[in-house]
Amino acid sequence: MQALTNRVKEVSRKPMSLWERMYLPAVFKGMVITFSHIFKKTPTINYPEKKRPFSPVFRGLQILNRDEEGRENCTACGLCAVACPAEAITMEAAERQPGEEHLYREEKYAARYEINMLRCIFCGLCEDACPKDAIYLSETFTPADYQRKQFIYNKKDLLIPHPKEEPEAYKKALGNRAGNKTAN
Amino acid sequence: MADEIKAAPPATFKVTIDNITIDVKPGTTILNAARQIGGDVAPPAMCYYSKLEGSGGKCRTCLVEVAAGSTADPRPMPKLVASCRTTVMDGMVVKNITSDRVLDARNGVVEFLLINHPLDCPICDQAGECNLQDLSYNHGEEGTRYQFARRTFVKEDIGPYIQLHMTRCILCYRCVFVAEQITNKRVHGVVDRGDHAAISTYISRAVDNDFSGNMIDVCPVGALTDKTFRFKNRVWFTKPVDAHRNCQTPGCCGKATLWMRGDEVFRVTTRKDPWGEVQSFDGKPGWICNTCRFDKKDAKDWVVEGLTTISRHSVIGTNKYETLQVPAETVKEVMKGQAPKLLMNIHNVSEVNNPNIHLSEIDRPAHADDFSESATHTPGQGESDQFGRTN
Numbered sequence: 001m002q003a004l005t006n007r008v009k010e011v012s013r014k015p016m017s018l019w020e021r022m023y024l025p026a027v028f029k030g031m032v033i034t035f036s037h038i039f040k041k042t043p044t045i046n047y048p049e050k051k052r053p054f055s056p057v058f059r060g061l062q063i064l065n066r067d068e069e070g071r072e073n074c075t076a077c078g079l080c081a082v083a084c085p086a087e088a089i090t091m092e093a094a095e096r097q098p099g100e101e102h103l104y105r106e107e108k109y110a111a112r113y114e115i116n117m118l119r120c121i122f123c124g125l126c127e128d129a130c131p132k133d134a135i136y137l138s139e140t141f142t143p144a145d146y147q148r149k150q151f152i153y154n155k156k157d158l159l160i161p162h163p164k165e166e167p168e169a170y171k172k173a174l175g176n177r178a179g180n181k182t183a184n
Numbered sequence: 185m186a187d188e189i190k191a192a193p194p195a196t197f198k199v200t201i202d203n204i205t206i207d208v209k210p211g212t213t214i215l216n217a218a219r220q221i222g223g224d225v226a227p228p229a230m231c232y233y234s235k236l237e238g239s240g241g242k243c244r245t246c247l248v249e250v251a252a253g254s255t256a257d258p259r260p261m262p263k264l265v266a267s268c269r270t271t272v273m274d275g276m277v278v279k280n281i282t283s284d285r286v287l288d289a290r291n292g293v294v295e296f297l298l299i300n301h302p303l304d305c306p307i308c309d310q311a312g313e314c315n316l317q318d319l320s321y322n323h324g325e326e327g328t329r330y331q332f333a334r335r336t337f338v339k340e341d342i343g344p345y346i347q348l349h350m351t352r353c354i355l356c357y358r359c360v361f362v363a364e365q366i367t368n369k370r371v372h373g374v375v376d377r378g379d380h381a382a383i384s385t386y387i388s389r390a391v392d393n394d395f396s397g398n399m400i401d402v403c404p405v406g407a408l409t410d411k412t413f414r415f416k417n418r419v420w421f422t423k424p425v426d427a428h429r430n431c432q433t434p435g436c437c438g439k440a441t442l443w444m445r446g447d448e449v450f451r452v453t454t455r456k457d458p459w460g461e462v463q464s465f466d467g468k469p470g471w472i473c474n475t476c477r478f479d480k481k482d483a484k485d486w487v488v489e490g491l492t493t494i495s496r497h498s499v500i501g502t503n504k505y506e507t508l509q510v511p512a513e514t515v516k517e518v519m520k521g522q523a524p525k526l527l528m529n530i531h532n533v534s535e536v537n538n539p540n541i542h543l544s545e546i547d548r549p550a551h552a553d554d555f556s557e558s559a560t561h562t563p564g565q566g567e568s569d570q571f572g573r574t575n
Contacts, residue, residue: 077306078418082502090536093415095549108307108415111555112536131306149533 056177059122059137062115062153063160063173067105070162073134076110080126080135088119089126106132115158117142117151139175197274201225201248202282214267214278215246219459226459227280228290228319230297230404231356232268233461235469239361240268243354244293245319249286252277264289287323294323300335300379301405302351310406312419312499315460316354335379342372343390344547345397345411345478350382353407359383359399366435366471367393383407394433397477401454401462412478413451414549419443422450423505424494427486429476436473437465441492442483446537448544449481458495481544 019025045052054060065073076093094111096104103109120142126135145151161169196207201218202225208217216234218226227248232240240246246268250261255275264286267278280286298320305311337350355374360383363370371393372385385391391399400408422443431438443451454472455463462469480486491508494500515524531539535555543550 075306076415077311078421079306082418082420082499090534092536092543092550092555093417094551094555095415097551100552106304106307108549111550111552114534114536116534148528152530152533154535 054139054176058139059124059127061117061138061140061142062120062126062158063136063138064113064155064158065134065136066160066163068163069102070164071101071103071105072109072159073105073132074110074113075104075106075108075132075134076113077131079129079131083125083129085123085125086119086121088116088121090114090116110155113155113158115153117153118148138173139177194274197272197276199272199274199276199278201278202280208272210271212272214248214250214265214270214272214276215240217272218248218267218278218280222458224281227267228315228322229268229459230315230319230354231358233358233361233402234459235461235464236358236361236402237365239356239358241266243297243356245290245297247286247289247293249279249283250276251279251283291323291325294320295325295329297354298324298328299330300351301354302334304352308349308352308406309409309414309419310352310403313460314406315404337382340384341390342385343392343396345474346391346400347409347411347414348383349407349409350384352405353383354405355381355383356404358402358404359408362399362402363391363393363396366395366398369393394473394475395435395471397474398454398462398471401456404460410451410453410477411549412481412547413443416450416543416550417445420499420502421445423503424492424500425508426455426489426492428489429480429486431473431476433473433475435471436476437468437470438472438476439463439465439470440472440476440486442486442488444483445543447483448542449483449486450544452477452480455492478547481547 067073076091078091081087081089081091090112091110091114092112093108096107096109122137124137127137142151160173163170193210197210197212198205198207199214199217200206201214201221204221204225206217206221208220215227215229215232227246229240229246230243232243232246244266246266247264248267249264250270252258253261253276254273256273258275267280297316301316305314305317308314311317335351340348340350342348357374360370360373363372372383372391374381375384376382397410400410403409422445425442425444426439427442428439439455440452441455442449443453452472454470457463462471464470488508491505516522531537541554543554546554
């Protein structure tokens with residue numbers, strides 16, 4: 001039969017010679033390759049002790065942003081939810097009452113905001129759609145879990161720490177990319 | 185000149201708009217002639233409202249170029265004319281979207297309309313069905329050249345039903361005409377002049393006429409919005425449904441569009457025609473009374489006719505409602521009575537769309553305490569969901 005490509009290799013069906021039937025030379029040959037790797041550089045990274053640097057365009061877990069005074073940016077306009085191709089985002093809006101000005105930036109805010117991480121495909125369209133700088137995809141993975149219910153992230157899970165009350169946690173949550181931006 | 189014999193005017197005038205010729209009755213405006221052709225040929229209108237006498241001529245978005253005045257006098261008109269106020273002549277040639285002058289002028293008009301507009305669409309309830317939003321999307325610039333502070337107003341409360349946002353107003357006067365022509369007593373109007381001109385009740389009086397809610401529907405922007413729907417949901421996440429009820433209020437047509445979420449009626453509006461105006465029934469505009477609009481927020485009050493047809497260009501179409509029929513659950517039937525195994529009931533985990541919070545029953549915007557723990561009760565273990573399944 002004519003071969004379709006020139007990469008075809010004929011399989012030899014000849015009976016093995018005595019030298020081949022002894023197997024030991026082949027075993028030694030294999031062990032030489034194995035032990036030679038001890039002296040080579042290891043490509044393995046010991047996660048989580050060591051972490052690989054993220055790509056500058058890495059898209060991870062979402063965070064809900066606050067402004068410099070710690071007020072929530074999100075105004076529940078629903079553009080992230082309508083842009084979401086996986087329909088992972090849901091929200092409910094409420095009106096800001098007098099006395100809540102230090103909590104929310106605009107007169108309307110998201111009383112409830114949820115992202116279903118089982119559905120999220122981390123495409124970043126929510127970040128693109130947001131007119132209020134309120135949602136960003138961070139440099140964190142979604143932690144693994146055994147239960148589905150742990151993947152419904154509400155506002156408590158998503159909000160960035162308060163920049164005035166928890167400045168260190170806030171700085172950590174900003175990540176390297178945001179830190180680099182302010183340094184430049 | 186006495187012996188001049190005037191020929192009787194023809195029964196219909198031939199008018200050519202964007203190279204499309206149509207016969208219209210004498211006395212028709214260019215805008216209405218263009219609307220008879222339909223589609224992109226019809227100029228946008230922010231202040232003109234065919235059901236309101238005297239409206240039009242203020243916003244200048246409907247400017248068109250008249251390339252030939254008439255068969256008798258084919259000279260072009262020197263300036264662009266407002267098509268809502270200019271009647272057609274026999275043999276008139278009009279250019280709308282085929283004229284660069286018109287498009288350029290319209291861009292300028294939109295820039296002027298947006299000078300003082302706060303552009304708070306993320307907060308505004310009109311977003312998604314706003315004429316100014318569509319207009320600025322089609323004609324507006326991305327940035328603004330205006331360098332001064334936008335005008336602001338002291339917030340005025342005009343009653344329990346209508347929310348007035350004066351900063352968003354473009355002073356089209358439509359709501360004033362509604363109060364003048366539909367209700368028997370007008371208590372609001374445009375006060376002050378120039379940059380200070382504002383829709384106001386002057387001495388903080390509530391607009392409480394039985395048909396005052398129609399002001400919300402004629403408003404082309406988000407200046408007048410429904411207080412009972414305020415912040416409840418974005419319009420493109422609701423399900424518009426045509427429905428009617430036997431309304432006893434004289435003058436109320438009883439035919440409305442319900443904007444629903446599940447089985448809850450979040451908002452009631454008049455039915456709109458393709459031009460964003462209230463639909464006519466038996467030759468009369470279908471205004472609805474405040475009882476229908478604000479007090480009948482129960483689906484049982486209405487006879488549902490079917491889904492409202494939404495223009496495929498509208499963002500409201502992203503709600504993905506194509507039919508009112510909910511597909512029947514067949515798993516039980518196929519599995520010989522065995523209910524499907526539910527891996528997770530979303531209502532046990534999710535706080536959004538809690539089946540025990542009825543936003544339609546709150547006649548004001550929701551506040552933080554409406555979503556608090558005491559107001560909610562999430563169905564716990566052992567309770568059955570809508571399919572009769574337990575988990």
